Amino acid sequence: MKEQRRELPRGIKKTRQRECVLSVLENSDYPMSAVDICGSAQKEDCRLWLSTVYRILELFVKEDLALKTTMPDGGTALYELNRFRHRHYAVCLGCRRVLEMEGCPLEGFATELSERDFRVTGHRIEMYGYCKECDLKRQ
Amino acid sequence: MKEQRRELPRGIKKTRQRECVLSVLENSDYPMSAVDICGSAQKEDCRLWLSTVYRILELFVKEDLALKTTMPDGGTALYELNRFRHRHYAVCLGCRRVLEMEGCPLEGFATELSERDFRVTGHRIEMYGYCKECDLKRQ
DNA sequence: CTCGGTGCAAACTCTTTGCATTGAC
DNA sequence: GTCAATGCAAAGAGTTTGCACCGAG
Numbered sequence: 452m453k454e455q456r457r458e459l460p461r462g463i464k465k466t467r468q469r470e471c472v473l474s475v476l477e478n479s480d481y482p483m484s485a486v487d488i489c490g491s492a493q494k495e496d497c498r499l500w501l502s503t504v505y506r507i508l509e510l511f512v513k514e515d516l517a518l519k520t521t522m523p524d525g526g527t528a529l530y531e532l533n534r535f536r537h538r539h540y541a542v543c544l545g546c547r548r549v550l551e552m553e554g555c556p557l558e559g560f561a562t563e564l565s566e567r568d569f570r571v572t573g574h575r576i577e578m579y580g581y582c583k584e585c586d587l588k589r590q
Numbered sequence: 591m592k593e594q595r596r597e598l599p600r601g602i603k604k605t606r607q608r609e610c611v612l613s614v615l616e617n618s619d620y621p622m623s624a625v626d627i628c629g630s631a632q633k634e635d636c637r638l639w640l641s642t643v644y645r646i647l648e649l650f651v652k653e654d655l656a657l658k659t660t661m662p663d664g665g666t667a668l669y670e671l672n673r674f675r676h677r678h679y680a681v682c683l684g685c686r687r688v689l690e691m692e693g694c695p696l697e698g699f700a701t702e703l704s705e706r707d708f709r710v711t712g713h714r715i716e717m718y719g720y721c722k723e724c725d726l727k728r729q
Numbered sequence: 730c731t732c733g734g735t736g737c738a739a740a741c742t743c744t745t746t747g748c749a750t751t752g753a754c
Numbered sequence: 755g756t757c758a759a760t761g762c763a764a765a766g767a768g769t770t771t772g773c774a775c776c777g778a779g
Contacts, residue, residue, distance in 0.1 A: 464753065466759065485744080500761050505744060507759095525660045525667045525769095527743065568722035583707035603778065605734065624769080639736050644769065646734095664744095666768065 463514060471497035472507045473516070473532075482520060482529030602653060610636035611646045612655070612671075621659060621668035 459465050459473060475491045476483070483491070489504045508530050511517035518533050598604050598612060614630045615622070622630070628643045647669050650656035657672050 464758070466753070468760070498761095501743095502745075502762080503760055509745095519663055521660050521664045523659045525658070528664045582709075603733070605778070607735070637736095640768095641737080641770075642735055648770095 460514065460516065463510070467497060468492075468499040468503055469507050469510075471495060471499065472504060472511070476511075476517060476530065476532040479531070482518075482531040484527045484529055486527070488530065599653065599655070602649070606636060607631075607638045607642055608646050608649075610634060610638065611643060611650070615650075615656060615669065615671040618670070621657075621670040623666045623668055625666070627669065 459469060463469070471492045472488060474495065475488050479491070485501060485504050485508060488508070489499065489501050492499055492504070508517060508519070512519050512530070515533055517530050519528055519530055521528050598608060602608070610631045611627060613634065614627050618630070624640060624643050624647060627647070628638065628640050631638055631643070647656060647658070651658050651669070654672055656669050658667055658669050660667050
């Protein structure tokens with residue numbers, strides 16, 4: 452767990468805390484809450500404050516280094532490293548465990564899931580982007 | 591705005607407040623926050639407290655009368671009447687406005703959106719359900 | 730009349746902000 | 755040495771809970 456695979460991109464000042472959060476995300480295979488991240492960091496004996504974690508995560512998201520999501524029924528925000536690939540999840544409403552889906556083209560999702568002993572009760576699809584007005588405002 | 595189209599299902603005790611929340615949801619075409627709902631209710635001059643709105647919404651969700659969602663970058667929970675049909679959204683990251691998509695089969699989504707002057711920057715697809723373990727536990 | 734529903738206040742959780750201090754460059 | 759980043763405390767937003775009173779059945 453000590454290994455440090457990914458470097459902070461230049462332009463982002465290196466600090467012990469940032470490297471530590473990056474390493475926690477790097478070593479996790481599923482989205483984590485800020486509290487989780489803070490806890491894991493402590494275990495890797497890096498002391499850092501929760502508000503710092505939030506600030507670092509905000510930075511990482513802005514820099515496209517991390518992705519922020521929430522489960523559709525709310526609750527805490529989850530963060531994961533941006534691995535720059537399509538990822539879709541199947542979320543168990545019981546244990547909240549996350550199955551990562553293979554590929555994207557949607558066809559065959561249900562089949563893949565049933566092969567993995569997952570009973571689908573619903574889904575959600577959302578596209579994000581900007582409507583014309585907002586897109587213009589952003590220029 | 592006074593019309594009352596949908597009845598509270600039997601088994602749920604009728605109260606002024608519940609009918610009012612139901613009517614607000616019925617008359618809204620897009621997901622609303624608890625605060626929005628409370629505000630709208632006041633306008634239809636039904637006095638009710640925000641905590642009551644939360645309790646009513648919780649009940650409605652449990653009874654499958656309403657659906658709860660959150661936008662993937664978090665923020666407040668949104669509620670809408672369960673119209674028992676597939677619905678997928680395009681969410682503007684600028685103004686948070688929600689476009690409802692036609693149909694479901696996914697193909698052609700991007701096309702439909704570009705025709706509606708919406709620049710897609712990302713999407714998310716999540717399937718919900720139960721993994722084997724949890725499914726067994728629930729029986 | 731009874732018991733669940735509501736008004737209201739207060740607690741709680743997650744997240745953000747302000748400010749003095751620390752540490753990277 | 756400078757200025758941004760962090761530690762820490764405290765505030766804020768959204769949501770939940772506790773309890774006494776109210777009102778639907």
